[in-house]
Structures are given as structure tokens and as C-alpha cells.
Amino acid sequence: MSGGRPRAFDPETALDRALEVFWRQGYEGTSLSDLTAAMDINRPSLYAAFGNKEQLFRKVLDRYFTSPGAFAAEALEAPTAQTVIERLLLGAVELTTGRDTPHGCLSVNSVHACGPDSEPIRQEVIARRMAGEAALRHRFEQAADLPADTDPRVLARLVYTVTDGIAVQAASGCTRDQLHQVADLALRSLFQLPS
Amino acid sequence: MSGGRPRAFDPETALDRALEVFWRQGYEGTSLSDLTAAMDINRPSLYAAFGNKEQLFRKVLDRYFTSPGAFAAEALEAPTAQTVIERLLLGAVELTTGRDTPHGCLSVNSVHACGPDSEPIRQEVIARRMAGEAALRHRFEQAADLPADTDPRVLARLVYTVTDGIAVQAASGCTRDQLHQVADLALRSLFQLPS
DNA sequence: CTTGTTCTGTACCGATCGATACGAAACTAG
DNA sequence: CTAGTTTCGTATCGATCGGTACAGAACAAG
Numbered sequence: 001m002s003g004g005r006p007r008a009f010d011p012e013t014a015l016d017r018a019l020e021v022f023w024r025q026g027y028e029g030t031s032l033s034d035l036t037a038a039m040d041i042n043r044p045s046l047y048a049a050f051g052n053k054e055q056l057f058r059k060v061l062d063r064y065f066t067s068p069g070a071f072a073a074e075a076l077e078a079p080t081a082q083t084v085i086e087r088l089l090l091g092a093v094e095l096t097t098g099r100d101t102p103h104g105c106l107s108v109n110s111v112h113a114c115g116p117d118s119e120p121i122r123q124e125v126i127a128r129r130m131a132g133e134a135a136l137r138h139r140f141e142q143a144a145d146l147p148a149d150t151d152p153r154v155l156a157r158l159v160y161t162v163t164d165g166i167a168v169q170a171a172s173g174c175t176r177d178q179l180h181q182v183a184d185l186a187l188r189s190l191f192q193l194p195s
Numbered sequence: 196m197s198g199g200r201p202r203a204f205d206p207e208t209a210l211d212r213a214l215e216v217f218w219r220q221g222y223e224g225t226s227l228s229d230l231t232a233a234m235d236i237n238r239p240s241l242y243a244a245f246g247n248k249e250q251l252f253r254k255v256l257d258r259y260f261t262s263p264g265a266f267a268a269e270a271l272e273a274p275t276a277q278t279v280i281e282r283l284l285l286g287a288v289e290l291t292t293g294r295d296t297p298h299g300c301l302s303v304n305s306v307h308a309c310g311p312d313s314e315p316i317r318q319e320v321i322a323r324r325m326a327g328e329a330a331l332r333h334r335f336e337q338a339a340d341l342p343a344d345t346d347p348r349v350l351a352r353l354v355y356t357v358t359d360g361i362a363v364q365a366a367s368g369c370t371r372d373q374l375h376q377v378a379d380l381a382l383r384s385l386f387q388l389p390s
Numbered sequence: 391c392t393t394g395t396t397c398t399g400t401a402c403c404g405a406t407c408g409a410t411a412c413g414a415a416a417c418t419a420g
Numbered sequence: 421c422t423a424g425t426t427t428c429g430t431a432t433c434g435a436t437c438g439g440t441a442c443a444g445a446a447c448a449a450g
Binding site (some may be wrong): 025026027028029030031104108109111112113114115116118125126129130151154155157158160161162163164165166167168169171172173174178179181182185186189190192 | 220221222223224225226299303304306307308309310311313320321324325346349350352353355356357358359360361362363364366367368369373374376377380381384385387
Binding site for chain 3 (some may be wrong): 198199200201226227228238239242247248
């Protein structure tokens with residue numbers, strides 16, 4: 001039992017740097033050289049601390065959902081279905097159009113991870129998306145402010161369809177203000193509110 | 196002036212094969228080996244006939260929008276704004292969940308083209324998307340079946356947000372039937388139709 | 391000190407990336 | 421037939437990919 005040479009970097013901040021790069025460039029678009037440059041560590045240090053590129057990305061995904069993407073889980077605690085949806089749509093706009101973060105959504109980007117070698121990553125992201133959708137459906141099943149003929153599954157899927165679309169729009173240059181208008185219109189349509 | 200050796204492949208079918216591969220694997224995820232294998236031609240033949248990978252992708256984009264994605268332009272000719280949106284949403288579902296085509300949308304995939312080297316591709320796709328959105332806005336400006344307080348820009352953006360979301364959902368495994376339900380609910384919400 | 395352990399830094403691995411050089415093959419024109 | 425032209429097929433280019441071997445540096449324990 002012994003000390004050994006102390007590591008010269010903080011794993012958490014390094015993980016944040018990796019999140020930055022993966023968020024902006026996607027899984028396949030990010031090379032190990034990009035990662036080591038952004039994390040300011042050498043290649044062997046990266047492998048020793050985080051496994052390999054795929055394992056690093058999974059840890060980055062965890063960090064993404066627990067900190068910038070935490071609003072999605074927290075939104076489910078809103079009192080009514082309407083406020084849940086409101087928080088989800090507005091939260092998606094904020095997340096995907098941040099001033100200090102890349103535009104778009106890491107999760108949505110990763111669904112389109114391209115090559116055959118990144119298929120496990122795709123599957124993992126898809127599994128997380130389905131879990132989120134199922135949670136939203138359960139939340140809707142317990143809501144009292146939805147019409148009786150509303151299918152919670154379809155509504156949950158529509159809401160995630162809109163948030164996914166928001167992410168795509170943000171990734172393709174739509175501004176935060178523009179997307180706020182879109183989210184507002186979507187909410188007014190869903191709940192037939194006066195404009 | 197002379198003949199020369201005739202080419203042993205049909206450029207149009209080769210382009211269709213390339214579309215297939217790019218559609219499924221994205222721009223960066225598709226290697227030249229993937230392309231030559233799918234198009235059943237050699238590397239120099241590809242370069243002689245289509246330029247390079249980027250130019251080939253642009254021609255594939257043209258083909259995509261003029262044949263599987265043609266519904267988007269045609270939908271604008273529908274008589275009312277409501278039917279325009281109807282055709283767009285249902286067309287998006289059909290396009291992105293085809294039996295004999297990859298799931299998802301080539302255009303939406305390419306927005307997330309990852310690395311810094313594929314930035315020109317991203318910009319081209321974004322430009323085409325903005326052109327489509329502008330066309331839809333103009334169509335809405337001339338529509339008689341929209342409430343007077345409707346902002347055509349916001350509505351156009353919302354419609355494309357939903358079609359983008361449909362593409363993401365399709366890419367992540369959602370079935371055609373499920374997305375039809377989503378599109379139906381979106382339409383009923385937008386136009387406050389009885390279910 | 392020495393020993394053991396862990397991390398750092400360089401230099402490198404085989405594989406694959408997009409892109410080409412070059413000669414043989416297949417055609418037309420004369 | 422020969423000459424000219426275009427495509428095909430192989431073999432290869434330099435660069436980069438993800439991943440590692442290995443030696444030296446920095447610590448703790450004795």
C-alpha cells in the first residue's frame with residue numbers, strides 16, 4: 001500500500017472539458033487528440049483514468065444528464081401535466097441554446113452517431129431516451145389535468161418529439177428567442193390557451 | 196473526339212446506392228470503402244465520376260430532396276395551411292420510417308455531422324433547411340385559414356421543429372404507427388380538432 | 391537512502407482515413 | 421491494323437485514427 005505519483009489533473013474538470021468537446025463535435029467527430037488537448041492531459045493518463053473513448057463518453061453522458069440535463073428529470077415533479085410540459089420545453093430551449101455551451105443536445109446528437117463502430121453508443125443513448133419517455137408517460141398517467149381521452153404514451157412521445165426538434169433547430173442555428181416563441185406556440189396549441 | 200472505354204456502371208443507380216449508405220451512416224460515418232462497396236465501383240471511378248466525397252454528398256443531397264424528400268416542396272401546393280401542415284407531418288413520418296430505406300432523415304442527420312472537417316457540409320444543409328423554412332413561411336403568409344394573430348414565422352418554425360423531432364424519433368427506433376399517432380395529436384392540437 | 395507504486399511524457403503500434411499514380415483494358419476514329 | 425481517349429483495377433500515398441509500451445518522474449512506506 002503506497003502513494004505513488006499524484007495525478008496532475010482533476011478528473012471532474014477533465015470530464016467537464018470532455019463533455020464540452022463531445023457536446024460540440026459528437027462522439028465520432030471527436031478524436032482522442034481533441035480530447036487530450038481539451039482536457040489538458042496525455043493519452044495514457046486519459047486511458048488510465050477513464051478507460052477508453054467509449055467508456056469516457058458514457059461517463060460524459062452521466063455527467064450530462066445529471067447536470068446540464070437535470071431539468072428533464074426535475075420537470076416531472078411539477079404539480080400538473082401542463083407545468084411539466086412547460087418546464088420540459090422551456091428547459092430544452094435553455095439547454096440547447098446556452099451562451100457558454102455548444103448549441104444542440106448531446107443526447108440528440110448521439111442518436112445520429114454515424115459509423116457502425118459507434119453503434120453501442122447509439123444503443124445506450126436510445127435506451128436512456130426510452131427510459132425518459134417512459135417516466136414522462138407514467139407522470140402523465142397520474143395527472144389530473146389531462147382530458148380523459150388523452151393517450152399518455154402518445155402525449156409523452158409528442159412532447160419528446162418537440163424537445164428533440166428544438167434540439168435540432170438549436171443545432172442548426174436557431175436562436176434562443178426564436179425557440180422560445182416556438183415553445184410558447186407549442187404550449188398554447190397543446191393546452192388551447194389564449195395567445 | 197472519340198469514344199474511350201465505356202463506364203461499367205450507371206451513375207444514377209450508383210448515386211442511389213450512395214444515398215442509401217449516407218442516409219444510414221451519415222456523412223462522417225461513411226467511409227470511401229463503404230461507398231465503393233455499396234456503389235460497386237472502384238475508388239478512382241468514384242473520383243472521376245463524382246469529384247470527391249464532399250461533392251458526392253452534395254449530389255446525394257440533391258437527389259434526396261428531389262426524390263424521397265420531394266413531398267416537402269409539394270406539400271406547399273396544398274390548398275390550405277392546415278392541409279400543408281398535414282402533408283408535411285405525415286410525409287415526414289413516411290419518409291423517416293420507410294420499409295426499404297434507413298430510418299431517420301438524411302438532412303437532420305447531417306445537421307449533426309460531427310467533426311470540424313465536415314463543417315462545410317453542415318453549413319450547406321443548414322442553408323437548405325433555412326430555405327425550406329422560408330418557403331413555408333411565405334406559404335403561411337398567403338393562407339386564409341390561419342388566425343389573424345398567428346405569426347407565420349413562428350408557425351413555420353414550429354412545424355419544422357415537429358418534423359425534425361419526428362426524424363429524431365424515427366432514427367431512435369420509433370415505429371411508423373407510433374409516429375402517425377404523434378403526428379395526428381400534433382395536428383389536432385394545432386387546429387383544435389375534435390379527437 | 392532503497393523499494394514499491396502510480397502517474398507522466400514520448401514515441402510508437404497496426405489499421406484505416408480520403409485521395410492518387412500508373413499501367414492495362416476497352417472503346418471510337420481513321 | 422494504329423492512334424487517341426476514357427475507364428478500370430491495383431497498389432500505394434501521407435495523414436490520422438484509437439490504443440499502448442516503456443522509461444523516467446514523483447510520491448509513500450520502511
